[in-house]
Amino acid sequence: MDGNGRWAKMRGLPRIEGHRRGEESIMEAVRVCAExxxxxxxxxxxxxxNWERPEEEVRFLVNMSRDVLRKRMEEFMRLGVRLRHIGRRDRLPPEILAWFDMAYEVTRANQGLNLNINFNYGGRAELLDACRKLASEVRAGNLSPEEIDEAAISSRLYAPDLPDIDILIRTAGEKRISNFMLWKLAHSRIVVTTVLWPDFGRRELEGIIDAYRREDAGMGSDYGGD
Structure with missing residues (x-):
């Protein structure tokens, strides 16, 4: 979700206004994917x-996650969305963790779109945490080094049930992976658009989905999406 800061700067606005405008792009993406x-x-x-960003911006982003859950829960339920947090829980305020946990419990029975909020997340951190789990199990005698394979690593990631990602969408012309879900991106297609995230809407996302499905027609691929 790149380009919030640039969007605001182009309009002479504070960076947080770009993040605020980006909230509607988030919801439109959720609607399109659910539909x-x-x-x-x-x-x-x-x-x-992101903890290294200015304190005011960090505080806004942390509080924004809570506000989105609070304001949009009724729509998430109407769309049948299942919501969960992916990332480390340390450094997150207890109130924010409580909202993430509540959202998971309230929506866990829904049968529609699985919406993953990667917050306080890093791809290297996820792999490091998985390795630490494996090392702990080996040290405890519950696992032998010979038993460690791709399945063993995958099962110890933050969201082991999440399938490999089919498409990584980068807005604002970004061409980097940016430490995002490194294990799950092994075979992903990368789509780069110059559209800034606050301007990224239904037309752009539907175009990407349609192009992917046309290319994979008849191949039996399940669209897992990012």
Whole structure:
């Protein structure tokens, strides 16, 4: 979800106004994915590196996650969305964790789009945490080094049930992976658009989904999406 800061700067506005405008792009993406039968949408809302941003911006982004859950829960339920947090829980305020946990419990029985909020998330951090789990199990005698394979690593990621990601969408012309879900991106297609995230809407996302489905028609691929 890149380009919020640039969007605001182009209009002479504070950076947080770009994030605020980006909220509607988030909701439009959720609506499109729910309507089009996308199985999972993962949003990189806040990285482990984002703590280095200005304090005011960090505070706004943390509080924004709570506010989105609070304001949009009725719509999430109407769309049949299942919501969960992916990332480290340390450094997050108890109130924010409580909202993430509440959203998961309230929506867990829904049968529609799986909406993953990657918050305080880093791809390297996820792999590091998985390795630590494996090392702990080996040390405890519950696992032998010979038993460690791709399945063993995958099962110890933050969201082990999440399938590999089919498409990574980068807005604002960004061409980097940016430490996002490194394990799940092994075979993903990368789509780069110059559209800034606050301007990224239904037309852009539907075009990407339609192009992907046309290319994979008849191949039996399940669209997992990002």
């Amino acid at each position: 089009r039968g996308v199985k999972a949408l993962s949003l990189f809302a806040f990285s482990t590196e």
